[in-house]
Amino acid sequence: MSGPLDVRSAEVSDKLAALRAVLQQTGAGAIRLRGMDWFAWITAGGSSAVLHAAETGVAEVLVTPEEACVLTDEIEAERLRNEEVPPGFTFHIEPWAEPELRARFVLNAAGGRAVLSDRPNHLNGTPEQPLPLGLRQRRMVLGPAEQERYRVLGREASEAMSEVLRRARPEWTEYELAGAGAEALWRRGIHPALVLAAGERRLPLYRHPTPSGERIGQRAMLVFCARRHGLYANLTRFVSFGPAPDGQRALMDVEATGLAAVMPGKSLSAVYHALAQAYHHADRESAIREHHQGGITGYLAREIVATASTATQLEQGMAFAFNPSFEGLKIEDTFLLGPQGLENLTFDPAWPALDVHGRKRPLWLEAQ
Structure with missing residues (x-):
């Protein structure tokens, strides 16, 4: 389980x-949370993941005015009760071969009223309805316990990244680099939800380079979306076996303009427009169309991606992972918006960095 039970129980309450x-406001009979993201949120860091590539896990949570119930089968129930779910939840356990019993249970629990869901489905012809947008906004504003879990995750994910890139060698393949990254995360109890790696040849070609069997050569990029307790730490770093390429500072200036626009009360689209203007000043106007710029993170690697029309209002307690990029260059960390501004959750003080507009930003590691 993730953290002291009393802290988790208070968060769950x-x-x-x-x-x-929400049930009272809408008149619905139940809220059904299917996704691994919502399961982690409502259980204060529990995991329903077994197949990590899936959106939904091996358990759901059904909330009614009277009960909060974990819906799962007899394969998973004991482990979830012992290791993932804090006190305060009941369990509905169906035989693995009779999944239809779960749908019947949900309908009965809702008492003939609507069922709201993060991933709406149909129950015997009765449609589920999507969650209100205000509830999703509520999820993106992280409480004190969530923020503390995030800090620990961010620190350990950045340590894993630094450890691997300091060991990397030009003769490694991209598979070996990505594998070392995944191993370093798993060793720390972190799910490697995404690991990208690109070497010298493929780095300037692709913004999302899934690893290949090519040797990395004189430079390489490693990208993590690292998940623990449902939260994602997102970061990108580079290693160069020789002098790093030009362009780092220009990209850092683009990023700095975007980060400066992250303030409570502003919209996410305002950050996008700030980045677009910064690319224009850097004479890289087309770069904003070559890759998304990131956005709000938290219980998904990107809860919402910033676009020119994303009206989501920014609040203290939200986390952000932006990833401005030029051809062959990218910069990315995970930040938490607090009373003093942006706190870099994935900052490694041992990694080479440059002060950019009062904020330490990662340089390429120039390895020997």
């Missing part, structure tokens, strides 16, 4: 109160 307020 607050979240259940928010869900039950």
Whole structure:
């Protein structure tokens, strides 16, 4: 389990109160949370993941005005109860061969009223309805316990990244680099939800380079979306076996303009427009169309990606992972917006860095 039970139980109580307020406001009979993201949120860091590439896990949570119930089968129930789910939840356990019993249970629990869901489906012809947008906004504003879990995750994910790139050698393949990254994360109890790697030849070609069997050569990029307790730490770093390429500072200036626009009360689209203007000043106007710029993170690698029309209002307690890029260059960390501005959760003080507009930003590691 993730953290002291009393802390987790208090967090769960607050979240259940928010869900039950939605039930009262909408007149719905139940809220059904299917996704691994929502399961982690409502259980204060529990995991329903077995197949990590899936969106939904081996358990759901059903919330009614009277009960918060974990829906799972007899294969998973004991482990979830012992290792993932804090006290305060009941369990509905169906035989693995009779999944239809779960749908029947949900309908009965809702008492003939609507069922709201993060991933709406149909129950015997009765449509589920999507969650209100306000609830998703509520999820993106992280509480104190979530923020503390995030800090620990960010620190350990950045340490894993630094460890691997300091060991990397030009003769490694991209598979070996990505594998070393995944191993370093797993060793710390972190799920490698995404690991990208590109060497010298492929680095300037692709913004999302899934690893290949090519040797990395004189330079390489490693990217993590590292998940623990449902939260994602997203970061990108580079290693060069020789002098690093030009262009790092120009990209850092683009990023700095975007980060400066992250303030409570502003919209996510305002950050996008700030980045677009910065690319224009850097004479790289087309770069914003060559890759998305990131956005709000948290219980998904990107909860919402910034676009020219993303009206989502920014609030303290939100986390962000932007990734401005030029051809062959990218910069990315995970930040938390707090009372003093942006806190870099994936900062490694031992990694080479440059002060850019009062903020330490990662340079390429120039290895010997």
